[in-house]
Amino acid sequence: MAYLPYLLVAPSIILLLGLIAYPLVFALKNSFYFWNLQTSATPVGFVGFANYQMVLASPAFLNSLINTLVLTFSGTALEFAFGLAIALLLSTRLRGMSVARALLIMPTTIAPIVVGFLFRYMYDPQGGIITWLMASIGLDLPAQGILGSTNTALLAILIADVWQWTPFFAIILYAGLLSVPVSLLEAARLDGASAWVMFWRIKFPFVMRTALIILILRFMQLFNTFDLVLVLTRGGPGTSSRTLGYTLYQQGLIDFNIGMASATTWLVVIIVNAIVGLYIFFAFRKWEW
């Protein structure tokens, strides 16, 4: 019966393998072919590494890689920092905190596409409430609107993402804080530990275990972002807010350049696997199963 558990796991693995192997093999094969879906229903000619060379040499790819890294690192860091601050606020035992917590998570429940529309409405240069608020406090806004300027487009996407996902960190880290044993805190208090020391020496290490898993999840979701970009800026103006996810969308579903999109896919797969692999190797070494 030693094989029984494997038998139970097998159907899901086989289905999933089938579902992900096909796209990966498809992309690998076609990354070596010239194929534009608008002009031909099948791949046209073998071109070796030409697609990869074209992708790597194109400024749009490099730009979107940089944008993606900026967005991903700053987004994850901001969401974690704000989330932790809110979690600490929630953990003061006051009336109404559980209601506040239940409502706070609402942004996270919304489909990213809808979040895109919500912010597009608020960023509107003609009558958006964010535009109005910023103009009222005397901020100098770009004439083309917040989403229409190369200086602010990526920032606008970042803000929308931080709005949606800060509550995610907040309520999960709050749950982590609640699980810190009271006896540990009492003992520290009796020893005369300051709030600062209690936070860094007791609470923070305790929530780090929780944080490890949600940090990488959020990091990767952000890395793959494209719905928010699609609705807010379409990667523009120029390539100023283009992310890797949106570049793939552009190459594949707008330009129908399957060869180039496939090459980009594999470059992204390699980057993603390198990041996740390294992270899992270091972060989950001491995880218990």
Add this chain to the structure above:
Amino acid sequence: MEHHPRPLRRLVIYALLALLMLFFIGPIIWFILLAIRPPGTAFTMPPVLFFEPTADAIRHTLVDPGANARQARNSLIVALGAVLLNLPFSVPAAYALSRYRMKSKKFIMLWYLGLLMAPPIAFLIPYFVLMTQIGLSGTYLSMILVLQTLIIPFSVWLMKSFIDEVPRELEEAARVDGAAWYVIMLRITLPLVRPGLIVTSMFAFVFAWNNAAFPLVLSSQQTATLPIGTLNYFASTGVTWSFIASAAVVAMVPPMLIFLVFDRYVVRGLTFGAVKG
């Protein structure tokens, strides 16, 4: 866990909390208001806070002509279908990973987790070509099928955390009596984790309901889901924002209700069971 704060500190905390609510809930309310505003008040500086609400846009969305009613139904079919198809795959897997010693347990769990981090956009074109070739393009089934790449890993992780909590002793007694593994799983363990099964299905439903990437390439005019419906408004010239907002509100309500009703399990659902909450 903290001692109760003093009145002044309490006041500061409540003020901060009010600000947080304004920042995080305000935009949602502002967008919902857009769906019931008279058109002339949507884009004004300064914003119009008080107005005579109108149900015109919502009527347009759901009833007459019901511009998004079909998409709402499609979203429901796809999300329910994805959750139902997932159960026979994820439940046995979660059971095995919870109950048996497996050398590669860690690897398998991380493999599922890795799938949840894959870039969906990278899979869209291959799926589009594949589904066209096998004649499934534009069908509910095509979306339900590819959604499994997200729903199964999610459900296995979450279900495992619930099964982990059922004491093994209950199963041991039946095992001593000579019951087969499947009898034990179906008759003893699963009835005990029924709440977990419901919670998992609910959050998996939200996951599928909110997905826009797969329907973007796999749905047809007839099978388009709500997120695609909102996008379609945008593609046409002369955007009618009240229609976008009312379609978006219809898309927003089910996930919000599920999160409010299953509030106790939200942390657990969002962390795939890794944090009990």
